[in-house]
Structure formats: structure tokens, C-alpha cells
Amino acid sequence: MADEGLDVVVIGGGTGGYVAAIRGAQLGLKVAVVESDKLGGTCLHKGCIPSKALLRSAEVLAQTRSAQAFGVIASAVSFDLAAAMERKGNIVLQLHKGVEFLMKKYNVQVFPGYARVMGPSIFSPTAGAVRIQQADGQSQILSPRATIVASGSRPRALPGLAFDGVHVLSSDDALEISQLPASLLIIGGGAIGIEWASMMSDFGVDVTVVEALPRILAAEDADISAEMSRILKKRKIRVLTGARVDPASFKVQGDVCTLEVTTADKSETLTATQILVAVGREANVQDLGLEATGVVVERGVIQVDGSMRTAEKAIYAIGDVVGGLQLAHVAAHEGILAMEAIAGRNPDPLNYDQVPRCTYSRPEVASVGLTEAQARERGHEVKVGRFSFRAIGKALVQGDPDGFVKVVADAVSDDLLGVHILGAHATELISEAGLALVLSASPWEVAQSIHPHPTLSEALGEAVLAVEGLAIHG
Numbered sequence: 001m002a003d004e005g006l007d008v009v010v011i012g013g014g015t016g017g018y019v020a021a022i023r024g025a026q027l028g029l030k031v032a033v034v035e036s037d038k039l040g041g042t043c044l045h046k047g048c049i050p051s052k053a054l055l056r057s058a059e060v061l062a063q064t065r066s067a068q069a070f071g072v073i074a075s076a077v078s079f080d081l082a083a084a085m086e087r088k089g090n091i092v093l094q095l096h097k098g099v100e101f102l103m104k105k106y107n108v109q110v111f112p113g114y115a116r117v118m119g120p121s122i123f124s125p126t127a128g129a130v131r132i133q134q135a136d137g138q139s140q141i142l143s144p145r146a147t148i149v150a151s152g153s154r155p156r157a158l159p160g161l162a163f164d165g166v167h168v169l170s171s172d173d174a175l176e177i178s179q180l181p182a183s184l185l186i187i188g189g190g191a192i193g194i195e196w197a198s199m200m201s202d203f204g205v206d207v208t209v210v211e212a213l214p215r216i217l218a219a220e221d222a223d224i225s226a227e228m229s230r231i232l233k234k235r236k237i238r239v240l241t242g243a244r245v246d247p248a249s250f251k252v253q254g255d256v257c258t259l260e261v262t263t264a265d266k267s268e269t270l271t272a273t274q275i276l277v278a279v280g281r282e283a284n285v286q287d288l289g290l291e292a293t294g295v296v297v298e299r300g301v302i303q304v305d306g307s308m309r310t311a312e313k314a315i316y317a318i319g320d321v322v323g324g325l326q327l328a329h330v331a332a333h334e335g336i337l338a339m340e341a342i343a344g345r346n347p348d349p350l351n352y353d354q355v356p357r358c359t360y361s362r363p364e365v366a367s368v369g370l371t372e373a374q375a376r377e378r379g380h381e382v383k384v385g386r387f388s389f390r391a392i393g394k395a396l397v398q399g400d401p402d403g404f405v406k407v408v409a410d411a412v413s414d415d416l417l418g419v420h421i422l423g424a425h426a427t428e429l430i431s432e433a434g435l436a437l438v439l440s441a442s443p444w445e446v447a448q449s450i451h452p453h454p455t456l457s458e459a460l461g462e463a464v465l466a467v468e469g470l471a472i473h474g
């Protein structure tokens with residue numbers, strides 16, 4: 001059966017897809033979402049939310065273990081993984097119901113099934129018809145004015161080291177473990193790898209992180225990476241950088257996996273109960289019928305312009321499937337942008353330099369804008385302000401003195417270029433810096449906003465003053 005009344009079909013009901021659908025409905029468009037698994041996608045079911053629920057359990061455990069320093073006696077502290085998993089599951093369920101409710105509230109039709117673009121529509125030469133393959137074998141064709149591909153991504157395997165869900169885990173597998181391993185080898189020191197390292201270490205697992213690049217959290221400012229490495233080492237997490245694993249050397253002996261790793265100065269055999277491979281994500285570009293269209297896929301991701309439009313006029317793509325910053329809030333904003341473009345609103349392209357990036361480890365990492373090195377590469381004459389949480393009363397009150405705020409500014413124009421935070425609640429604190437960048441505020445202007453005392457936000461207030469050597473407490 002063909003539905004000729006639809007304006008937009010969104011393929012994939014993840015963060016990008018369902019947010020796009022809501023924006024489309026707000027704009028008066030008739031929208032449908034096709035989802036082959038569960039509304040909410042990776043972020044809700046296999047990413048942001050379940051991982052942060054477990055990280056929160058890890059944080060509570062770590063805090064309880066250090067309760068004595070606060071004068072609180074909590075004896076015989078132990079951890080119940082099953083209870084933490086149940087809590088995680090309940091949060092996901094509640095939010096999943098919320099997304100279902102929103103689809104109904106906005107009259108978005110949700111089609112369960114797997115969608116493929118059929119090429120230029122049989123009803124309209126400019127649009128892409130979409131065939132939905134349902135689980136019961138039935139199929140259905142929709143013929144919208146425009147299609148948004150929001151099919152997301154999946155964990156990338158390391159060639160020669162396939163996921164088996166037992167010894168070699170993806171982040172999807174790790175979220176479903178029923179037992180903690182005695183030791184965990186994490187391949188990949190990006191945001192996902194470092195979050196898992198922090199969490200599992202708090203759960204009492206012996207953790208080693210192997211990163212091929214010269215530093216962990218390589219997308220962050222070098223000072224943040226260096227300090228995070230130091231903190232992880234202090235927490236007895238072993239971090240090997242510039243280290244290459246040899247997948248061919250992988251062996252399972254009894255309950256233990258072994259894998260050879262080579263760094264600049266030596267090769268060694270690492271042993272662990274399990275291995276978590278966190279080396280990035282592959283966009284879901286296959287089996288979408290894109291070959292029948294003019295959509296261009298390059299370096300594994302769909303190519304789009306500033307309004308998220310592909311080379312095929314009526315097909316747009318958003319979220320992880322277009323690569324770049326594979327983050328939920330990016331997918332959501334790209335979804336809004338695509339819908340506004342379809343509705344003829346001519347939206348401004350997204351400024352990716354203004355997207356906050358967060359790692360929910362202990363302590364947290366958050367940044368927005370350019371790192372010091374990026375600023376120099378782009379030709380800025382740079383000035384930097386830095387302020388430690390150790391000099392912030394609230395950080396000491398909270399028992400979280402680790403970390404600092406680093407502000408990067410242009411020495412000539414005085415423009416704020418980037419803010420980098422390592423410390424407790426960094427992921428909450430970064431939004432003020434994000435707003436400052438969007439409003440083109442200078443560090444001095446940020447300092448004019450009075451930061452209440454005592455709060456962690458004072459560290460940003462001091463770091464922007466530090467750009468001119470004017471920090472009060474440093």
C-alpha cells in the first residue's frame with residue numbers, strides 16, 4: 001500500500017531520527033519514522049543513557065568507599081551488578097516510553113520494520129520512495145516528498161579480532177554483562193574507552209587501556225589528556241599509549257585472554273579476563289538501497305551539504321551516518337536542521353566548532369571550541385588562561401579537587417576560541433562556555449557574568465580572568 005500524503009519519512013528512530021520527526025511535526029509536516037529495532041536508537045538503548053546509568057553506580061560506589069573522609073561510616077560496602085543493571089534497564093525503559101509518547105503526541109506515524117530507499121519515487125520524480133520490510137515478511141511502500149536517512153552506526157571491530165560477546169566485547173556487549181571480569185583490557189582510549197576504564201576500575205576490575213595514538217582522549221586539548229592520564233594512573237589504571245595490539249596473537253587460555261602489544265620501546269603480552277574493543281563506530285550505510293540513488297558515500301559515511309542534503313535532491317542524512325562528531329546532541333541538531341530545510345526555512349549550517357564534547361569518566365572531561373593546538377594551526381595568536389579546581393572552595397567541599405579549566409583565546413581579537421574542563425561536573429559546567437561561544441563573548445565578557453560562591457562554576461570565572469593574568473585566587 002502506498003501512502004501519498006506523507007511529507008517526510010525518517011529512516012531510523014534514534015536521537016537524530018525521532019528529534020527530526022518532532023521538529024517536522026512542529027513545522028506542520030506529515031512525518032513517519034521507520035524503526036527496525038527500538039525507538040531511541042543507540043543513545044537510549046546501547047549508548048549515552050545505559051552507560052551513564054552504570055557510571056553513576058560506579059560514582060556512588062567510589063563516593064561511598066571514601067565516605068569516611070566526610071565523617072560518614074559506611075562499613076562492609078559492596079557492589080551488586082545485577083541491581084545496577086536493573087536500575088539502568090528501568091531508566092532506559094522509562095525514557096523509551098517517553099519517546100513513544102512523544103511520537104503519539106506529535107502524530108508521527110511509526111512503522112516498525114527495515115527501510116530501504118527505492119530510488120527516485122514512482123509517484124514523484126524528485127522524491128525517494130521507501131520500502132519497509134516488516135518482521136512478518138510483509139512489505140509496504142511509502143512515497144514521501146523527502147526522506148531523511150538517520151540509520152546511525154554500530155561498534156567497529158578490530159580487523160582480526162571479531163566480537164564474540166564472551167572474551168572480545170563491543171560496547172553493546174559490555175552493557176549486558178552479568179558478571180564483572182577480574183581484569184579488562186580496553187583497546188581504544190577515546191571517550192567510550194575512558195568511560196569504561198573509569199567505571200570498571202571503580203567496580204574493582206583491574207583495567208588496562210591500550211591506545212594507538214600518542215595520547216588518550218586525543219580529540220581533547222593535550223593538557224587535558226596529560227592530566228587525565230596522570231589521574232587514571234593514580235587510580236591504578238594502566239595506560240599504554242602509542243601502543244599497537246597484534247590481533248593475530250590473540251589467545252584464550254582457560255579463563256584468560258592474551259594479546260601482544262607493542263609500544264615504542266617494547267613488546268609485551270597482556271592478559272585479561274575480557275577485552276573491550278572501543279575503537280570507534282561504523283556508519284550504517286549498507287543495505288539501505290542507496291546504490292539506486294545519487295547519494296554519495298565516501299570514507300564510509302554519507303556526504304551531505306550544510307542543510308544535511310545528500311547529492312540526491314530529496315534525500316537528507318543526519319547523525320552518526322554522516323560521520324564527523326558522532327554524538328547524540330549533534331544528531332538531534334542535524335535532524336532539526338534537515339527538517340527546517342525540508343520545510344523551506346533556509347536554516348544556517350551547524351557550526352561544529354561550537355558543539356560541546358563530553359566524557360563521563362571520574363573526573364569528567366568536557367570541552368567546546370578549539371584546543372590550543374587547533375587554534376595555533378588555524379593561525380591564531382593564542383593566549384591561555386588556566387585555573388585549578390584545587391583553589392575552588394566548592395571543589396574541596398565536594399571532595400573533588402582534581403582538574404582544571406583551560407581557556408583558549410585569540411591574543412589579537414580577544415575572541416574566545418575554546419574552553420576545556422577536567423573535573424567533577426565538567427559536563428554540566430561546559431554549557432556556559434558553549435553559550436559564550438555562540439554569543440561570541442570574549443573571556444572578559446564571560447568574567448562579567450557573576451559566578452555564585454561557592455560553586456564549581458567559579459573555576460571558569462577565574463580561568464577567563466586568568467587569560468589576562470587577573471585571576472583573583474590564583
Ligand code: FAD
Pocket residue numbers: 011012013014015016017034035036037038039040041042043044046047048049051113114115116150151152153171192284287288318319320321326327328329330331360
Ligand atoms: P542511532 O541512535 O544509532 O539510531 C539509528 C536508528 O536507526 C537505530 O534505532 C536503528 O535500529 C535504526 N535503523 C538503522 N537502519 C535502519 C533501517 N534501514 N530501517 C529502519 N531503522 C533502521 N553521544 C553523546 O552525545 N553523549 C554520550 O554520552 C554518548 N555516549 C555513548 C556511549 C556509547 C557506549 C555509545 C556506543 C555511543 C554514545 N554516544 C554518545 C553516541 C550516540 O549514541 C550517537 O551519536 C547517537 O545515538 C546517534 O544518533 P543517530 O540517530 O544518528 O543514530
